[in-house]
Amino acid sequence: MRFTKATNYALHTMLTLIAASPVTPVGVQQLAESQGVSPTYLSKILTRLVKAGMIESVSGANGGYRLSRKKDDITFLDIIQAIEGTASLFECDFVHGDECLIQDVMKEAEEKMESHLKKTKLADIAQKANVSLR
Amino acid sequence: MRFTKATNYALHTMLTLIAASPVTPVGVQQLAESQGVSPTYLSKILTRLVKAGMIESVSGANGGYRLSRKKDDITFLDIIQAIEGTASLFECDFVHGDECLIQDVMKEAEEKMESHLKKTKLADIAQKANVSLR
DNA sequence: CAATCAAGGACTTATTATATCTATAATATC
DNA sequence: GATATTATAGATATAATAAGTCCTTGATTG
Numbered sequence: 001m002r003f004t005k006a007t008n009y010a011l012h013t014m015l016t017l018i019a020a021s022p023v024t025p026v027g028v029q030q031l032a033e034s035q036g037v038s039p040t041y042l043s044k045i046l047t048r049l050v051k052a053g054m055i056e057s058v059s060g061a062n063g064g065y066r067l068s069r070k071k072d073d074i075t076f077l078d079i080i081q082a083i084e085g086t087a088s089l090f091e092c093d094f095v096h097g098d099e100c101l102i103q104d105v106m107k108e109a110e111e112k113m114e115s116h117l118k119k120t121k122l123a124d125i126a127q128k129a130n131v132s133l134r
Numbered sequence: 135m136r137f138t139k140a141t142n143y144a145l146h147t148m149l150t151l152i153a154a155s156p157v158t159p160v161g162v163q164q165l166a167e168s169q170g171v172s173p174t175y176l177s178k179i180l181t182r183l184v185k186a187g188m189i190e191s192v193s194g195a196n197g198g199y200r201l202s203r204k205k206d207d208i209t210f211l212d213i214i215q216a217i218e219g220t221a222s223l224f225e226c227d228f229v230h231g232d233e234c235l236i237q238d239v240m241k242e243a244e245e246k247m248e249s250h251l252k253k254t255k256l257a258d259i260a261q262k263a264n265v266s267l268r
Numbered sequence: 269c270a271a272t273c274a275a276g277g278a279c280t281t282a283t284t285a286t287a288t289c290t291a292t293a294a295t296a297t298c
Numbered sequence: 299g300a301t302a303t304t305a306t307a308g309a310t311a312t313a314a315t316a317a318g319t320c321c322t323t324g325a326t327t328g
C-alpha cells in the first residue's frame with residue numbers, strides 16, 4: 001500500500017496556491033507544467049479539492065484555482081482525505097463473533113498517523129519553503 | 135491506499151499460530167479453510183513470514199507451520215512489513231532543490247503509525263481472544 | 269463573438285492485488 | 299522403500315485500482 005501520486009500532486013499544488021495570491025487564480029496549465037503532469041489529469045484531481053471546499057475554481061479567461069479557506073485552516077489530513085477518501089486503511093471482512101481485535105489495533109495505529117496529519121498545517125511548510133516550486 | 139488482504143490473512147494466521155502448539159505444526163489446509171481462502175494462496179503469503187524468520191515450515195505428512203520466535207517478540211509491524219514491504223508509504227519523486235518538506239511531514243506521520251504497530255505485540259491480542267478463530 | 273479556461277464523461281493503459289494450476293521437493297508413516 | 303502428505307515455487311490468469319488521455323460542454327473575459 002502506498003499513497004497515490006494524485007495525493008502528491010494535490011499536496012504540491014496546494015503549497016503553490018498558498019504561496020500564490022489569494023485573489024488572482026492560478027491556471028491549471030501552469031500548475032501542471034511545474035509538476036510534469038498533464039493539465040487534464042491535474043484538473044481532475046483539483047476538482048476534488050474544489051468539492052471538498054478547500055479551493056475554488058474560476059472559469060473563463062484568466063481563470064484557474066485559488067484558496068477558498070484561510071491558509072491556517074488547511075491541514076495535511078484535509079487534502080489527503082479529499083483525494084484518498086476517508087475509508088479506513090484496514091478493513092477486516094471476516095465474520096468474527098464480535099469485533100476484530102486485530103482491526104482495533106490497526107485503527108489505533110492509523111489514528112496516530114491521522115492525528116499528526118491533522119495537526120500539521122500546510123502553511124507551516126509554506127513558511128519554510130522559499131523555493132517557488134515544491 | 136489500503137492495506138492488502140494478504141496482510142489481513144497473515145495477521146489472522148499468526149494469531150492462530152500463537153494460540154496453537156509451539157511444537158506441532160498447523161497445516162495450511164486448516165489455516166486456509168478457517169479464513170475462507172485457498173491453501174495455495176495462503177501458502178504463498180506464509181512463505182514470506184517464513185523468510186522473515188517469524189514462523190517455520192515443516193514439510194511432509196503432518197507438516198505445516200509453527201512459530202519460530204517467542205510470542206512476545208512478534209509485533210504487528212513485523213508481520214505487516216513482511217507482507218507489505220518496508221518501503222515508505224509516501225515517496226515524492228519530484229526533483230526539488232533539496233529535500234521535500236511535504237515528504238518529511240508524511241514520513242513523520244507514518245512513523246507515528248509504525249511506532250504504535252511496533253509496540254503492540256500480537257500476543258497482547260491473543261490473550262484477549264478467547265475465540266478459536268480470529 | 270472569439271479566445272480562454274474549468275468540469276465531466278467515456279475511454280485507454282499500466283500497475284498491482286488476488287488468486288489458480290502444476291510441478292517439485294521434503295517428510296512421515298506403513 | 300513405496301506411498302501419501304505437505305510446503306515451495308514458477309507460470310499464468312483474472313480483477314481491481316491507479317494513472318492518464320480525449321473530447322465535449324459550459325462559464326467568463328475582453
